[in-house]
Every structure is written in C-alpha cells, then in structure tokens.
Amino acid sequence: MISEDLLIIMLTLRLRGRVGRYYLVNLLGLGEGVVKDRLRELKAMGLVESSRSGSTLTSEGLRRLNEELNGYGVTNIEEVDLTPVFNRRYSYCVMGGLIKTPNRLNVVELRDVGIKNGGDAVLIMHVNCETVDIPLTGLTINKFSPELSARIRSRYPCGSYVVAVCGGTMYGSLKGLIEVAKSASANVAMAN
Secondary structure (H helix, E strand, C coil): CCCHHHHHHHHHHHHHCCECHHHHHHHHCCCHHHHHHHHHHHHHCCCEEEECCEEEECHHHHHHHHHHHHHHCEEEEEECCCHHHHCCCCCEEEEEEECCCCCCCCHHHHHHHHHHCCCCEEEEEEECCCCEEECCCCEEHHHCCHHHHHHHHHHCCCCCEEEEEEECCHHHHHHHHHHHHHHHHHHHHHHC
16 A cells, blocks of 8 residues: 555646646645655656656556555545635645445534544535535535536536545645545445
8 A cells, every 4th residue: 555645646746747846845735855755755666757847647656546546435536626615715625526435424524534634624515416415504516606516416426425625735635535535434344
C-alpha cells in the first residue's frame, strides 16, 4: 500500500496534469523538502516521471492510484466549485463517490471525519434518479445549482453517495475526502 502522502501527491498530479515542484508545494501547502522527497520516492517506484517542465504520473502510476483509491472506497475524484452551495468560495474543493456505504450512513459522523482531517467544509450528497439530495436538510443541490446537480447525476450512479470536501489547501481537501471514504468503508466492514 502507498502512504497517504504519496497518494495525495499522485492524485493532485492526476487532477492538475504536469505540475512543477514549486506549484505543487503551493497547492498542497507542504514544505518544499517534503514534496521533493515524496516526488523522489514516487519516481523511484516508477509511478511518476519528472522533467524540467514538471512531474506527471506514469501509466503505472495512474493504474496504482486507481487501485489504491478503490481500496479506500472512493471513485471518480474531481475538482468542483461549490460556491453556489456554500455561498462562499473555497480555495480547493474535491468530490468523489463512495464505493462502500453502510445501510445507515451517519452523515454527521462522516462530516466530522472530513473536518477533523483537513477539510474546512464537507458536503455529503445522496444521488437519487431525479435529484441530488443533501441528507438531513430536506434540500437538493438543484436548489443551489441545476448545472452541478446534472453533473453529479451524470457521473455517479443513482443511489450512491457523493462527498465533497473544501479547504484552504489541496492536501487538506483530498485528505479529508480520503478519510471520509475510509470511515464509510470501515463502517460497512463492521456491519458485516
């Protein structure tokens, strides 16, 4: 298994394409030495290639990234603008679909996991065939943004849960999302 730090760097490279080290430092909010060391590790593992124009995932890196994310219980991670929902702009927002969810999803507990692990705001959504609901509120995403609702319904299957985490750094947003997925998956395992 790849460490979460390495996974987050790989995921950032997948989301942003070829990225220079200094840009990556600013995106993630990590020190330059940490990023340099992690990129060196990923390069030694054959998961990242680096050049003067920046670093990018190799095909093996992309395969391993998808495998790891599946293991954590999250899929289709992408950046998203949630300004219409939160009525404020966050620097970085990411969302992904939960692969494994227990029969009774504890939305409040999962939100707290996302906040505790780096997110400034967490939104958990349930994809119905016609709407994208915000559990416990009686609200739908369509109320805030019909375009976002349509995008979510086109990317995630009916009946699934989608989690969005926003924060001041890409690292905090991605870490929060991964931890929410891990927590949901652990709750499924405990229920069995």
